[in-house]
Amino acid sequence: MRMLLIDSALSLCTAAVFADETALAVRSEPMFKGHQERLAGFVREAMAEAGTGFADLDRIGVTTGPGSFTGLRVGLAFAQGFGAALERPVVGISTLDxxxxxxxxDGVAPGAVAALIDARRGQVYARFWRGGVAEGPAEALSLEAATTRLTALGPGVTLVGSGAPLLAGAAPLGIVVDLPGPTPEALARLVAAAVPRLSPPEPQYLRAPDATPPTRLPGQPRIPVRP
Structure with a gap:
C-alpha cells in the first residue's frame, strides 16, 4: 500500500511517502506558522524522491488534531483536495494517538502513556493509555486536572508531546519524550491499519478558537453602552 502522509497540526510540517511501513521519502521541518506556503512543495519533493506518481497512491493520511487551528485546517484541506482529485480515500488520524x-x-507502548500537547492558557490536550488501551477520549484539561490524571496512572508513566515537559514534575519516575509532532513511521502504521470509513478526515477541536465572530456587520452602527 502506497500512502501520502500529511501532518501540519503542530509545530512540524511533514509530507512523507510510504510503501506499507517503508519510508520512500520524508520531508519534515519545524515551523510554528507558514505551513500553507511550504506544504505543497514538500509533497512535490517527497513524491519526486519516492519515484511515485500520484495515481499510484492507494490512500492519503492526515492528522486531524487537536493542534494549531490554522495549521490543522491547512493539512486537512490539502489532503481532502488531493483525495477528491485522485478519488482516493483520505484517512484522518488523531494527533494524540x-x-x-x-x-x-508497534502500536502504543504497553505501560502507562500520556500524550500531551501544550494548549497554552494553562491547559493541555491529553489522552491517556494503560496497557495499550485508551482510558477515555481526548480532552482539554487544566494542568491541575492533568496532574491528577497522571498521578492516578501510577509510577513509570511515559509522557510524550509538547505538553510533556509541563507535567514532568507530576510523574517524577516517568519518562518524558518532548516531540514536536508525530513521527512519519507512526503515522504510516496508523494510516495503513485504519478503516477509512471509520477514520474520516474531520478536525478534532477540543477547545473553541480564540477568534470570535464580529458582533456587527461592516458599516453597522455600534450599539451604545448603557450606564
Missing amino acids: ALAASIAP
Whole structure:
C-alpha cells in the first residue's frame, strides 16, 4: 500500500511517502506558522524522491488534531483536495494517538502513556493509555486536572508531546519524550491499519478558537453602552 502522509497540526510540517511501513521519502521541518506556503512543495519533493506518481497512491493520511487551528485546517484541506482529485480515500488520524504511537515500535507502548500537547492558557490536550488501551477520549484539561490524571496512572508513566515537559514534575519516575509532532513511521502504521470509513478526515477541536465572530456587520452602527 502506497500512502501520502500529511501532518501540519503542530509545530512540524511533514509530507512523507510510504510503501506499507517503508519510508520512500520524508520531508519534515519545524515551523510554528507558514505551513500553507511550504506544504505543497514538500509533497512535490517527497513524491519526486519516492519515484511515485500520484495515481499510484492507494490512500492519503492526515492528522486531524487537536493542534494549531490554522495549521490543522491547512493539512486537512490539502489532503481532502488531493483525495477528491485522485478519488482516493483520505484517512484522518488523531494527533494524540499518533504521538502515543511514536514512542513504540508497534502500536502504543504497553505501560502507562500520556500524550500531551501544550494548549497554552494553562491547559493541555491529553489522552491517556494503560496497557495499550485508551482510558477515555481526548480532552482539554487544566494542568491541575492533568496532574491528577497522571498521578492516578501510577509510577513509570511515559509522557510524550509538547505538553510533556509541563507535567514532568507530576510523574517524577516517568519518562518524558518532548516531540514536536508525530513521527512519519507512526503515522504510516496508523494510516495503513485504519478503516477509512471509520477514520474520516474531520478536525478534532477540543477547545473553541480564540477568534470570535464580529458582533456587527461592516458599516453597522455600534450599539451604545448603557450606564
